Amino acid sequence: MFSFVARRIAVAIPTLLVLLVISFLLMQTAPGGPFTSEKPLPAQVLANIEAKYGLNDPMWKQFTNYITGIVTAFDFGPSYRYKDRTVNDIIAQGFPVTLTYGTISFIVAVFVGGLLGIAAAIKHNSWLDYIAVGITIGAQVLPNFVMAPILLLIFTLWLGWLPGGGWNGGQWNYLIMPVIALSTSYMASIARLTRSSMLEVLRSNFIRTARAKGLPNRVIIWRHALKPSILPVVSYLGPAFVGMVTGSFIIDSIFSTGGIGFFYVNAAFNRDYAVMMGLTILLGTMTIAFNMVVDILYAWIDPKIRL
Amino acid sequence: MTNISLNPQQPKTAAMAERMAEVSGRSLWADARTRFLRNKAAMVSLVVLILVALFAFFGQYLTPWDNETIDWNVLGNTKELGRPSLANGHYFGFGESGRDLYSRVVQGTQISLMVGVVGAAIAVIVGTIYGAVAGFVGGRVDSAMMRFVDIAMSIPYMFVLILLLVVFGRSIVMLFVGIGLTAWLDMSRIVRGQTLSIKNKEYIEAAVATGVPTFTIIRRHIVPNLLGVVAVYATLLVPSMILTESFISFLGLGVQEPLTSWGALISEGVKTMNYGMLWQLFFPLTFFVITIFAFFFIGDGLRDALDPKDR
Numbered sequence: 001m002f003s004f005v006a007r008r009i010a011v012a013i014p015t016l017l018v019l020l021v022i023s024f025l026l027m028q029t030a031p032g033g034p035f036t037s038e039k040p041l042p043a044q045v046l047a048n049i050e051a052k053y054g055l056n057d058p059m060w061k062q063f064t065n066y067i068t069g070i071v072t073a074f075d076f077g078p079s080y081r082y083k084d085r086t087v088n089d090i091i092a093q094g095f096p097v098t099l100t101y102g103t104i105s106f107i108v109a110v111f112v113g114g115l116l117g118i119a120a121a122i123k124h125n126s127w128l129d130y131i132a133v134g135i136t137i138g139a140q141v142l143p144n145f146v147m148a149p150i151l152l153l154i155f156t157l158w159l160g161w162l163p164g165g166g167w168n169g170g171q172w173n174y175l176i177m178p179v180i181a182l183s184t185s186y187m188a189s190i191a192r193l194t195r196s197s198m199l200e201v202l203r204s205n206f207i208r209t210a211r212a213k214g215l216p217n218r219v220i221i222w223r224h225a226l227k228p229s230i231l232p233v234v235s236y237l238g239p240a241f242v243g244m245v246t247g248s249f250i251i252d253s254i255f256s257t258g259g260i261g262f263f264y265v266n267a268a269f270n271r272d273y274a275v276m277m278g279l280t281i282l283l284g285t286m287t288i289a290f291n292m293v294v295d296i297l298y299a300w301i302d303p304k305i306r307l
Numbered sequence: 308m309t310n311i312s313l314n315p316q317q318p319k320t321a322a323m324a325e326r327m328a329e330v331s332g333r334s335l336w337a338d339a340r341t342r343f344l345r346n347k348a349a350m351v352s353l354v355v356l357i358l359v360a361l362f363a364f365f366g367q368y369l370t371p372w373d374n375e376t377i378d379w380n381v382l383g384n385t386k387e388l389g390r391p392s393l394a395n396g397h398y399f400g401f402g403e404s405g406r407d408l409y410s411r412v413v414q415g416t417q418i419s420l421m422v423g424v425v426g427a428a429i430a431v432i433v434g435t436i437y438g439a440v441a442g443f444v445g446g447r448v449d450s451a452m453m454r455f456v457d458i459a460m461s462i463p464y465m466f467v468l469i470l471l472l473v474v475f476g477r478s479i480v481m482l483f484v485g486i487g488l489t490a491w492l493d494m495s496r497i498v499r500g501q502t503l504s505i506k507n508k509e510y511i512e513a514a515v516a517t518g519v520p521t522f523t524i525i526r527r528h529i530v531p532n533l534l535g536v537v538a539v540y541a542t543l544l545v546p547s548m549i550l551t552e553s554f555i556s557f558l559g560l561g562v563q564e565p566l567t568s569w570g571a572l573i574s575e576g577v578k579t580m581n582y583g584m585l586w587q588l589f590f591p592l593t594f595f596v597i598t599i600f601a602f603f604f605i606g607d608g609l610r611d612a613l614d615p616k617d618r
Binding site for chain 1: 454457458459461462463465466467469470471472473474550553554557558559560570573574576577580581585588592595596599600603
């Protein structure tokens with residue numbers, strides 16, 4: 001187990017470094033610095049600003065300073081666009097929002113998707129199964145940027161039941177549409193994976209043995225069949241997490257929830273490199289770390305992977 | 308004379324052999340074709356897809372309006388004057404900027420399909436070559452190449468893609484490069500795995516033993532067996548390319564005016580649906596959804612048709 005974890009970390013660290021170097025180099029090669037504007041600043045002012053942000057230092061020094069700042073003080077530096085805000089302020093403002101609806105969506109996707117898949121497998125070829133299969137096929141073509149406007153159209157414009165956007169401190173009725181829009185396609189994938197692997201497990205010999213010795217159905221499903229059949233779901237958690245993170249770009253832009261995605265897209269439009277890079281590193285690190293945890297979890301659950 | 312009667316079955320067997328000779332052996336591909344043609348969902352999807360492609364190529368000829376002229380009379384009162392109408396030739400009504408939505412959708416369909424097909428083609432070519440080389444050469448080269456893929460795959464690519472688009476400017480070429488950079492990774496893994504398993508099959512061993520040159524083995528035995536997997540994966544790759552492009556364009560970071568794509572058109576439609584101009588959302592969304600649907604069903608159908616395990 002230990003050596004597996006160590007090996008997994010040994011892949012994660014170079015990945016993180018590659019991500020850091022790529023984003024740093026891209027930012028450096030960007031044409032037009034963060035202070036180029038239509039009205040050129042006087043050379044003296046520009047020099048002062050560049051000195052303030054340390055842009056005159058050699059590249060390697062800027063890089064090491066930046067990394068040291070993050071690692072030692074969790075300091076992502078100032079925003080180039082908003083003079084009174086640091087990247088940390090932006091993270092502090094947007095991150096809790098994204099984390100709230102992201103976590104809820106993740107839980108909804110895993111539990112609803114998992115239960116739907118199990119139910120469909122147990123009642124194979126029943127109306128429940130057909131509904132589940134129908135949902136999973138439909139949801140494949142409804143990514144969040146299609147789902148969100150449709151929800152908005154139905155529940156806000158036509159029915160007027162739910163507020164069309166905003167956050168309002170995470171009140172439940174502001175959360176419903178973001179969560180549905182973000183979780184649907186992942187829920188569908190999880191349901192499909194669970195259903196097919198559950199069906200396969202239910203046909204296997206050890207389940208037949210369990211039936212033959214007269215175990216109640218409940219015990220067969222939950223104690224014997226569940227564990228092997230959630231394996232593909234575990235390996236899907238990584239991609240689902242990544243989808244939730246990038247999905248927040250869409251959710252924030254349609255529902256004006258003001259999460260981290262809003263700031264990221266805004267920074268992309270304003271060429272606020274400091275914010276973009278800070279968020280890329282933060283969210284990228286989280287993604288890499290999450291994938292690592294999922295891999296370790298998978299190896300821990302799956303007896304076939306020798307540690 | 309007598310030895311014929313020794314085996315009363317012989318005339319029958321001979322007749323059977325004759326009949327068998329007439330039925331020429333079905334190749335993998337002929338077999339797959341029959342199965343694919345029998346798959347109703349896939350066939351309907353194929354027809355839908357052909358219609359969408361025809362719409363992209365020839366749709367522009369059906370309307371007198373182009374995708375650039377702005378009708379200044381309509382602008383500002385699109386809700387009343389810009390409705391879809393067969394009478395004035397604006398079949399899909401007007402778009403947000405006072406342009407004919409029908410020809411905008413034609414243009415968007417062209418671009419989205421092009422991104423999907425070209426992106427998938429790049430991924431397939433690069434991924435197949437990379438994976439096949441890694442699988443064939445094996446050993447240290449293989450593990451180095453695959454370790455690189457591992458690392459590249461675990462980089463959260465959406466961020467890198469957006470960074471690329473911001474740094475090098477939002478253009479369709481950059482979009483291709485960005486999407487192409489990551490899409491081949493999965494393909495290379497799949498092809499490598501397949502190559503490894505084919506390499507150890509008995510028929511390859513037999514070919515080697517009978518002295519068939521290596522290149523001929525690759526051409527005659529390995530590539531045809533790879534092709535099934537590659538074809539299935541490529542069909543599923545096209546919709547995922549279109550999804551990525553639409554995602555990026557929806558955010559406004561993808562193709563730029565005057566070009567447009569489904570993602571950009573859907574995004575425009577979302578912005579104006581509050582004002583009741585639902586057709587601006589409806590038409591691009593419909594094209595997007597039916598095309599993605601069609602590609603998924605064709606991919607599924609191909610997988611069922613080409614998977615030899617499923618006989």
